[in-house]
Amino acid sequence: MxxxxxxxxxxxxxxxxxxxxxxxxxxxxxxxxxxxxxxxxxxxxxxxxxxxxxxxxxxxxxxxxxxxTTNETFFFRDRIPFDLFRDTILPEALARNASKRRLRIWCAAASTGQEPYSLAMLLQEAAPRLAGWQVEIVATDLSTEVIEKAKLGLYSHFEVQRGLPVQWLIKYFTQIGEQWQIAQSLRSMVDYRQLNLLHSFASLGQFDVIYCRNVLIYFDAPTKSDVLARLAAQLAPGGALLLGAAETVIGLTDRLSPNPKHRGLYGHAEPVGRASEMAAPLRVAAGV
Missing domain, CATH: 1.10.155.10 (Chemotaxis receptor methyltransferase CheR, N-terminal domain)
Known part of the structure; x- marks a missing residue:
């Protein structure tokens, strides 16, 4: 070459x-x-x-x-983003959406499905709190090949050993020969679609939670800025965006800001005028 x-x-x-x-x-x-x-x-x-x-x-x-295209993934990858979903993001989303009782989650660059299925298992564990709710997980990827694998939900012994608690392997998977298949009830929770992040994804609608982890690292700065700006447009008010540990919005967009308490978690940036209004009373109180 x-x-x-x-x-x-x-x-x-x-x-x-x-x-x-x-x-x-x-x-x-x-x-x-x-x-x-x-x-x-x-x-x-x-x-x-x-x-x-x-x-x-x-x-x-x-x-x-x-x-x-790199398709490296495994169940509950990096663990913290999933603990954060269970302990903080999900409870806050349920409180915020209590009136409409609807929850939408998007896994961008979902690869072979371990990320959306990890979230599906967490949601299944929280089923009593979600009774009567409409819950949707949309999972997208550029590659049609990995999407087809994800839809089948079939994984090798090596794949289910990476990050998946053994008790959940027994609870949610069935062994088929030398492979393990995730339960149909969990597969039916995920809507897989082929999508290129360089193209418009406005038709997907807005989401309460967006996982877009470990994909921006492969883009140059202008492409990152463009994708992040469009992700912000798809994030519902009060929603949560999770990026990979090596990714950030800082210096790339002013529409999103990091959560000061949780690394890798981002939300809509507070408008400058609104932030000043909120800060003023605090300064007065501090001077009393």
Whole structure:
């Protein structure tokens, strides 16, 4: 693969998926796209890039994007965002939405489903508090391949060992040969859809909780700013946005602000005028 071909691929991936591929990741291109060459009967990466330039085979284009997209995930990944959902976000959302009794959650970049299913299990555990509520989990991903896997809810022994409490494996999964399948009742709680975060997602509507974790790290700053601004528009008043541990809104958007008590948790930024009004009485009280 020549330098010119690599630059073309970088531009293609940036436009199609937002992936900002740096020069030092050239080794990753070769390891992930060589199997794509074999699948489509192409002799070398140069032939694959030539096919992309022709723009006549959407299957090849989709395969390249999906091969280069990282789909690393596991149940209750990093744990804290899920403890936070159970102990803080869910109780606050139930109190806030008590009159309409509706809760909407969006897992963006849901990969093979472990994140939305982790939330589904937490909601199932909280079922008595949700009696009579309309609860919706929307899970999206760029890759149609991982979405199909997520819909099946079938996981290897290795996958269910990563982060899943053994008691919940027994409670919510059935062993099928060498794999484990999550219960149909939990699968039916999640609405999987293919979605590119670079495109409009306004049609999804607003959500009380949005998980968009460990995907912004692959974007450059302008793309991050654009996605965050549009996420803010989909976040209901008082809603919660959760990002990955290495992600932030600081310096990227003024529409969202970090929660001072919980790392990785964000909400709508307080308007400057409103913040000043709220701060003034506090200053007076402090001076008394």
């Amino acid at each position: 020549t330098e010119f071909e690599f630059e073309y691929l970088r531009t293609f991936l940036k436009q199609r998926s937002g992936l900002a591929l740096t020069a030092e990741k050239r080794y990753l291109v070769e390891s992930r796209l060589t199997p794509v060459c074999r699948r489509f009967g192409l002799a070398a990466l140069g032939d694959l890039i030539g096919a992309l330039k022709l723009g006549q085979d959407s299957a090849i284009e989709r395969a390249v994007v999906e091969a280069m």
